[in-house]
Amino acid sequence: QVQLQESGPGLVKPSQTLSVTCSVSGSSISSGAYYWTWIRQHPGKGLEWIGYIYNGGTTSYNPSLRSRLSMSLDTSRNRFSLRLSSVTAADAAVYYCARGRAGSFHFDSWGQGTLVTVSS
Amino acid sequence: SYDLTQPLSVSVALGQTARINCGGNSIGSKSVHWYQQRPGQAPVVVIYRDSNRPSGIPERFSGSNSGSRATLTISRAQVGDEADYYCQVWDSSTAVFGGGTKLTVL
Numbered sequence: 661q662v663q664l665q666e667s668g669p670g671l672v673k674p675s676q677t678l679s680v681t682c683s684v685s686g687s688s689i690s691s692g693a694y695y696w697t698w699i700r701q702h703p704g705k706g707l708e709w710i711g712y713i714y715n716g717g718t719t720s721y722n723p724s725l726r727s728r729l730s731m732s733l734d735t736s737r738n739r740f741s742l743r744l745s746s747v748t749a750a751d752a753a754v755y756y757c758a759r760g761r762a763g764s765f766h767f768d769s770w771g772q773g774t775l776v777t778v779s780s
Numbered sequence: 781s782y783d784l785t786q787p788l789s790v791s792v793a794l795g796q797t798a799r800i801n802c803g804g805n806s807i808g809s810k811s812v813h814w815y816q817q818r819p820g821q822a823p824v825v826v827i828y829r830d831s832n833r834p835s836g837i838p839e840r841f842s843g844s845n846s847g848s849r850a851t852l853t854i855s856r857a858q859v860g861d862e863a864d865y866y867c868q869v870w871d872s873s874t875a876v877f878g879g880g881t882k883l884t885v886l
Contacts, residue, residue: 697875707815707823707866709875720873756822765870766813766828773822 662686664757664771671777672751678744678778682757682771689738690716695760696740697767698731700753708753712760713740752778782871784878791884798854800881802867805848810869812850814843817880818863826865827852857885 668680682696689696698710711721713731721729728745744751754775758767785803792798802812812830815823825834827843830850840855854861862885867878 699875706880707817707868707877709877722874764813764829764832765811766825766868767815767823768825768828768834770822770824 662759662769664759664769666755666757666771666774668755668774668776670775671779672747673780674748674778675746678747678751678776679741680755680757680774680776681739681741683737683739684759685738687759687769689733689740690735693762695762695765696731696733697758697760698742699756699758699767699770701756701773702753710742710744710755714760714762747778749778752776782869782874782876784867784869784876786865786867786878786881788879789882789884791886792854792857793886794859795856798857798861798883798885800852800854800865800867800883802850802852802878803848804850804869807848807850807869808846810845810871812843812845813868814841814852815866815868816861816863817866823866854883857883859885861885 663685665683672678692715695712695714697712713719730743754773756773757771759769814827816826817823826841830845831843842853864880866880
């Protein structure tokens, strides 16, 4: 059974870089069958797709975040990461990692989410 | 950018059928996925590719998609179905979510 678990800083200062990691068990991030995805949810709001990484490092990012965003894979530890630079209060949200299934392209497994607050 | 429109809220009497719509330009030509998010929990897919149920999702959940509207149907609604529901599609290699619908079971 696949499990995803986010780990993040909890609190980030404005203008700094947010880094969140998703540890995966029960599924290999090296598999070309999945897209390793980040999604966020602002407090009391809906879901916003951030982007994905797959198959050795190919990425696709939300155009609204692309200039500040990078994702990476750590195959040795079976985990993937998100870095978002120059954060503002608008980046405060619950960040979810999810597994996207190639072919059907739906998100079939999700982490529990990690809350990130932006404050000085 | 591609927009998906959902009603903010839908109410259904216990044991009756709830229908949650998701509107989008020619959405019938896309694959629609539906997610359920209970309070304080992560989303869970309940329907993928318009009408497919993942294992573990009750048969009471079904989906359809045609023209400019996709619909999630929940039959014999239960208190446990109270949640936010989101539709999702892909457009130009970007995942797009609807704004979400809060389902209340009366």
